[in-house]
Amino acid sequence: xxxxxxxxxxxxxxxxxxxxxxxxxxxxxxxxxxxxxxxxxxxxxxxxxxxxxxxxxxxxxxxxxxxxxxxxxxxxxxxxxxxxxxxxxxxxxxxxxxxxxxxxxxxxxxxxxxxxxxxxxxxxxxxxxxxxxxxxxxxxxxxxxxxxxxxxxxxxxxxxxxxxxxxxxxxxxxxxxxxxxxx
Amino acid sequence: xxxxxxxxxxxxxxxxxxxxxxxxxxxxxxxxxxxxxxxxxxxxxxxxxxxxxxxxxxxxxxxxxxxxxxxxxxxxxxxxxxxxxxxxxxxxxxxxxxxxxxxxxxxxxxx
Numbered sequence: 001x002x003x004x005x006x007x008x009x010x011x012x013x014x015x016x017x018x019x020x021x022x023x024x025x026x027x028x029x030x031x032x033x034x035x036x037x038x039x040x041x042x043x044x045x046x047x048x049x050x051x052x053x054x055x056x057x058x059x060x061x062x063x064x065x066x067x068x069x070x071x072x073x074x075x076x077x078x079x080x081x082x083x084x085x086x087x088x089x090x091x092x093x094x095x096x097x098x099x100x101x102x103x104x105x106x107x108x109x110x111x112x113x114x115x116x117x118x119x120x121x122x123x124x125x126x127x128x129x130x131x132x133x134x135x136x137x138x139x140x141x142x143x144x145x146x147x148x149x150x151x152x153x154x155x156x157x158x159x160x161x162x163x164x165x166x167x168x169x170x171x172x173x174x175x176x177x178x179x180x181x182x183x
Numbered sequence: 184x185x186x187x188x189x190x191x192x193x194x195x196x197x198x199x200x201x202x203x204x205x206x207x208x209x210x211x212x213x214x215x216x217x218x219x220x221x222x223x224x225x226x227x228x229x230x231x232x233x234x235x236x237x238x239x240x241x242x243x244x245x246x247x248x249x250x251x252x253x254x255x256x257x258x259x260x261x262x263x264x265x266x267x268x269x270x271x272x273x274x275x276x277x278x279x280x281x282x283x284x285x286x287x288x289x290x291x292x293x294x
Contacts, residue, residue, distance in 0.1 A: 004255045015235070018247060018258070023231055025250070025257030026210035032253060042227040049228030053235070 004028055007043040013134040013173065014050040017180070047134075054135035065128050066140040069121045070147060080113040114163050122171020123178075130179065133172040141165060188240045188267075190275045196221060197233050198272045201243060201262050209248070209259040210234070234262060242268030 011020035129136040200216040201208040248259040
């Protein structure tokens with residue numbers, strides 16, 4: 001049953017694998033009595049409740065991890081800014097005329113550190129906060145959103161926030177799958 | 184003196200449902216028992232977070248049961264009250280009883 005497998009993967013981000021499986025089993029069993037339209041609302045409400053519980057149980061630890069991840073993110077940005085400066089200088093010297101920074105190539109170059117660092121930060125969060133991956137991602141996403149709201153730092157706030165929502169949980173799922181394979 | 188864990192209203196309801204069900208207490212039957220007895224259907228989110236919390240407090244223990252085809256091959260997680268849980272629910276209900284003594288509630292006869 002593919003939908004049950006997807007539901008199990010979603011719940012496994014907020015609880016242990018065997019608990020996620022038993023909850024999905026309960027919801028599958030309940031579907032027979034209460035109708036198929038109760039399945040997904042049940043999965044999403046359960047995931048939201050467990051996610052909130054994970055955050056509420058260890059807010060200090062998750063905030064600490066979020067700040068640590070933000071420091072990594074800023075570090076990557078600084079290294080990238082230095083490399084970019086060198087690349088611009090060399091390219092401008094070689095071509096002999098000003099660079100067009102709005103070209104697709106340069107846009108991809110500027111997006112790369114945000115995409116890659118978000119993916120690896122998600123993976124780190126999965127390593128630091130096992131069984132609380134999604135809660136750690138949510139706290140980090142909130143912190144990054146606040147960081148990007150500060151005009152001095154957030155030159156591309158909406159893009160960074162969107163990347164955070166998509167790439168950090170993807171990285172966390174990657175890290176989690178890797179950990180489960182190792183055990 | 185070791186402080187006894189405090190119990191919320193829904194935690195007491197879940198503990199009593201587990202107690203009533205005996206060896207057959209898992210997510211589906213606990214939810215159904217609560218609905219039948221209280222006429223209030225618990226949301227899955229509230230039920231599973233409460234069961235996890237009760238287990239973390241050491242009031243219930245869980246074990247994985249057999250997988251059945253009607254559950255998509257997934258195992259049931261059975262819950263049972265341990266002595267600490269039994270003590271906690273007994274103390275909580277004794278408090279209710281003491282509060283009820285001398286009260287006259289419409290339609291409720293206190294024995």
